[in-house]
Amino acid sequence: MTRNQKVEEISNRLNINYIYAHSVADRVTGDNYIEDARRLVIDKPKPFVKWVGGKRQLLKQFRDLKLYPPEKFNPKINRYFEPFVGGGAVFFDLLPRQAFLSDLNSELVVTYNVIKNDVESLIKSLKKYKYDKDFYLEIRAKNPDKLSDLEIASRFIYLNRTCFNGMYRVNSKGGFNVPFGAYTNPMICDEVNLRRVSESLKGVEIKNQDYKEIIKNAKKGDFIYFDPPYYPVSKTASFTSYTKDAFLDKEQIKLRDTFLELHKRGCLVMLSNSDTPFINKIYGEIEKFGIKIKKVDAGRAINSKSSGRGKIKEVLVINY
Ligand SMILES: C[S@@+](CC[C@H](N)C(=O)[O-])C[C@H]1O[C@@H](n2cnc3c(N)ncnc32)[C@H](O)[C@@H]1O
Numbered sequence: 632m633t634r635n636q637k638v639e640e641i642s643n644r645l646n647i648n649y650i651y652a653h654s655v656a657d658r659v660t661g662d663n664y665i666e667d668a669r670r671l672v673i674d675k676p677k678p679f680v681k682w683v684g685g686k687r688q689l690l691k692q693f694r695d696l697k698l699y700p701p702e703k704f705n706p707k708i709n710r711y712f713e714p715f716v717g718g719g720a721v722f723f724d725l726l727p728r729q730a731f732l733s734d735l736n737s738e739l740v741v742t743y744n745v746i747k748n749d750v751e752s753l754i755k756s757l758k759k760y761k762y763d764k765d766f767y768l769e770i771r772a773k774n775p776d777k778l779s780d781l782e783i784a785s786r787f788i789y790l791n792r793t794c795f796n797g798m799y800r801v802n803s804k805g806g807f808n809v810p811f812g813a814y815t816n817p818m819i820c821d822e823v824n825l826r827r828v829s830e831s832l833k834g835v836e837i838k839n840q841d842y843k844e845i846i847k848n849a850k851k852g853d854f855i856y857f858d859p860p861y862y863p864v865s866k867t868a869s870f871t872s873y874t875k876d877a878f879l880d881k882e883q884i885k886l887r888d889t890f891l892e893l894h895k896r897g898c899l900v901m902l903s904n905s906d907t908p909f910i911n912k913i914y915g916e917i918e919k920f921g922i923k924i925k926k927v928d929a930g931r932a933i934n935s936k937s938s939g940r941g942k943i944k945e946v947l948v949i950n951y
Pocket residue numbers: 682683684685686687714715716717718719720721733734735736840841842843858859860861873874878
């Protein structure tokens with residue numbers, strides 16, 4: 632059996648995408664490789680934070696519509712880039728062997744790197760955090776600029792697990808301002824998953840950079856997934872405060888130009904955004920270069936008022 636047949640069999644029998652199937656195939660040998668592969672898949676790491684705009688629920692739809700992952704991508708030679716990584720749902724779905732991740736949220740990036748390099752200290756530290764409102768307010772009030780990386784990562788995971796809706800929102804000065812959330816016994820320290828995440832990040836580069844920096848290294852054949860802060864669907868529904876800088880018309884156009892530049896470089900590019908006239912217009916302008924705009928359903932709940940919840944369409948822009 633050739634390696635490609637083995638990857639295909641693992642992918643079909645375990646119902647996993649072929650990029651992840653490549654990584655799994657590298658780690659299993661012998662006659663019982665399907666059973667070994669099944670165990671690896673059961674133990675697959677998952678995102679360690681809840682992140683607004685997380686793509687987990689959408690991935691099955693992307694796959695069913697055959698929009699993802701791009702068939703032409705060869706994970707043995709080419710690399711994966713996720714410049715707006717957030718919770719990293721797509722990275723954790725693909726688990727490519729060579730990946731470059733970035734985000735402008737510095738506390739999030741510190742957390743990824745602490746998990747990667749010092750997961751046991753993090754687990755030990757997180758076990759001291761408790762689900763209690765006064766304790767929460769005390770931790771929230773701390774200034775991350777004055778904390779060590781280990782303290783930043785512990786505080787970040789703790790706040791994410793115990794704040795209202797797992798949101799990340801900062802005020803104009805960059806201070807985290809999400810209220811305490813009501814949960815029954817929230818899991819603050821998921822040590823099993825943190826260890827799995829740590830293992831999956833070995834060899835992965837995670838930087839606190841603007842998206843334009845990380846993609847400078849992208850070459851022909853590399854796969855890039857852009858999941859930027861979405862263009863607001865309406866004035867009231869606007870949610871662009873992952874960082875203290877907004878990501879509006881000018882930034883969206885610059886990102887569109889970057890998409891086109893990478894397309895011309897021969898990269899495989901996929902981008903998510905809201906289904907708004909503005910986003911359709913700016914990507915419509917580059918359809919003549921072979922770029923496609925696909926509509927997908929998104930069950931998004933970013934508005935805390937129940938009347939604002941509901942199904943919103945999204946666009947997935949691809950060049951393959
Ligand atoms: C829609 S979220 C990504 C969600 C992610 N795909 C997930 O599954 O959780 C957008 C992310 O982009 C980050 N961001 C905003 N502006 C950025 C920039 N200029 N460069 C890099 N990251 C940026 C935000 O901090 C946020 O984490």
